[in-house]
Amino acid sequence: xxxxxxxDHPAWHTxxxxxxxxxxxxxSGIWTVxxxxxxxxxxCVDGSEDVKPxxxxxxxxxxxxxxxxxxxxxxxxxxxTRRLANPWLxxxxxxxxxxxxxxxxxxxxxxxxxxxxxxxxxxxxxxALAVAPTPAVVLDLTDExxxxxxxxxxxxxxxxxxTHYEQHHIEWEQMEASALAAALTSIPRIGPWTAAAAATDxxxxxxxxxxxxxxxxxxxxxxxxxxxxxxxKDKRFGPLWTGWAGSDRTALHTLTLATLxxxxxxx
Numbered sequence: 001x002x003x004x005x006x007x008d009h010p011a012w013h014t015x016x017x018x019x020x021x022x023x024x025x026x027x028s029g030i031w032t033v034x035x036x037x038x039x040x041x042x043x044c045v046d047g048s049e050d051v052k053p054x055x056x057x058x059x060x061x062x063x064x065x066x067x068x069x070x071x072x073x074x075x076x077x078x079x080x081t082r083r084l085a086n087p088w089l090x091x092x093x094x095x096x097x098x099x100x101x102x103x104x105x106x107x108x109x110x111x112x113x114x115x116x117x118x119x120x121x122x123x124x125x126x127x128a129l130a131v132a133p134t135p136a137v138v139l140d141l142t143d144e145x146x147x148x149x150x151x152x153x154x155x156x157x158x159x160x161x162x163t164h165y166e167q168h169h170i171e172w173e174q175m176e177a178s179a180l181a182a183a184l185t186s187i188p189r190i191g192p193w194t195a196a197a198a199a200t201d202x203x204x205x206x207x208x209x210x211x212x213x214x215x216x217x218x219x220x221x222x223x224x225x226x227x228x229x230x231x232x233k234d235k236r237f238g239p240l241w242t243g244w245a246g247s248d249r250t251a252l253h254t255l256t257l258a259t260l261x262x263x264x265x266x267x
Contacts (some may be wrong), residue, residue, distance in 0.1 A: 001149040005035045006083035006261040008215075009201065010095060010108035011115070015126045020137040020266045023122050026051040026087040030131055033084060035266050040082075045122045056204035058258055060194035064251040070224035075258040081265065083257060085204030090165055091132045091175055093184065096198035097157045097167070110150045117149050134150045135162035157189035175199075177208035206257040207249045212238035216256060219263035 007014075007049050011022035017090045022036035029047020033040070060076040081096075086092040087218060098114065099107040113201040116131035118137055122129055139162050164187045165172075172183055177199045184195035193210045200209045209216075217237060245252035 003039050003267075004078050004081040004148055004261070005040070005266045006257070006264065007035075007266050008250075008260050008264040009084070009086065009127075010098075010104075010111040011091075011131075013124075013127075013129065018266070019126060021124045021126060021129060022084075023124060023131050024052060024053055024084065024087055025091065025120075025131045030120060030122055030127060032122065034125045038203065041125070042180070045126075046120070051087070053087050054085050054204075056085050056257070057082050058254050060254065062250050062254040063245040063258065064246070064248060064255055066246075067255060068224050068227045070227060071259075072219060074223035075255075075262060078258060078262060078265065081258065081261045083204060083261065086201045086219070088131070089169060089198075089202045090135060092198040092201040093161050093165065093187075094132045094158065095201060096194045097154050097161060098151065099197065100157070100194060108155075110242060113149045114151055118145070135165050138162040155188075157194075160188040161190065177203040177205035181208050190196065205249075205253055206254045206260070209256050211241045211252075211256055215263060216241070216259055219259050223259070223262055 005020065007020050009022065011024070013021050013022060014020055019034060019036040021032060023030055023032050024111055029044050031053055031054055032045055058081045060078065060080070063072050063075060095111060098111050108173035112130070117134050118133035118141065119130045138158055139141050143155065146152050151158065168183070170181055173185060179197035180203065181192070181196040184190055185192060193213070196208050196210045196265070202208050214232070217229070217232060230240065239257070242252060245255060
């Protein structure tokens, strides 16, 4: 049975033979995670294997039955999917900050340059992979170093986040997604969208995702093009989307994550 892997995070590299790979930092070490025709492969390349990366499994059987039939049918074709829950909250925060205001392809480019320039580089199955610089490293960077990798706009948010992370991360790491998203808005220049994106990346619970996100809207419209979707500036999309799930947290998580997976996956 083939594995369908969500590859929405900008750390995922794609190689000519279809292999996807990224490096992640857990509480005990750095791992490489790769996906090819033989399935998933995990290897600890620095530190210890005590804390392994974890995957969130999403089953289309849990989609809300009131969602449009074309949307449900398109998502059901994916089958059961898996997404790597980001094991390092700091990376999840960093990624969400670097996604502010820019297109996904530009955010991916800046994220990778940021990691390779100031983070930790390890050898992956098909070449070098890098994880994000630590908060301590970020706080030591000069204005010129931020500008050199295209992160000048993000400097104040990243430095504020690094300071707050060092003070609060132990408490934050114990929170569920909604509470974590609320807590992260205490960081200057971290609004509700950035906080929710970081919280869901880390916890793997997409119930708390910003459901009117452009990516959700875009992929939903491509999956079910004949449905009368609200246009991109219409604020009715969020209530419409969450309304299909009602009070069913799992249904809303499944609907949102499956839609994001449809737009970015490896089989």
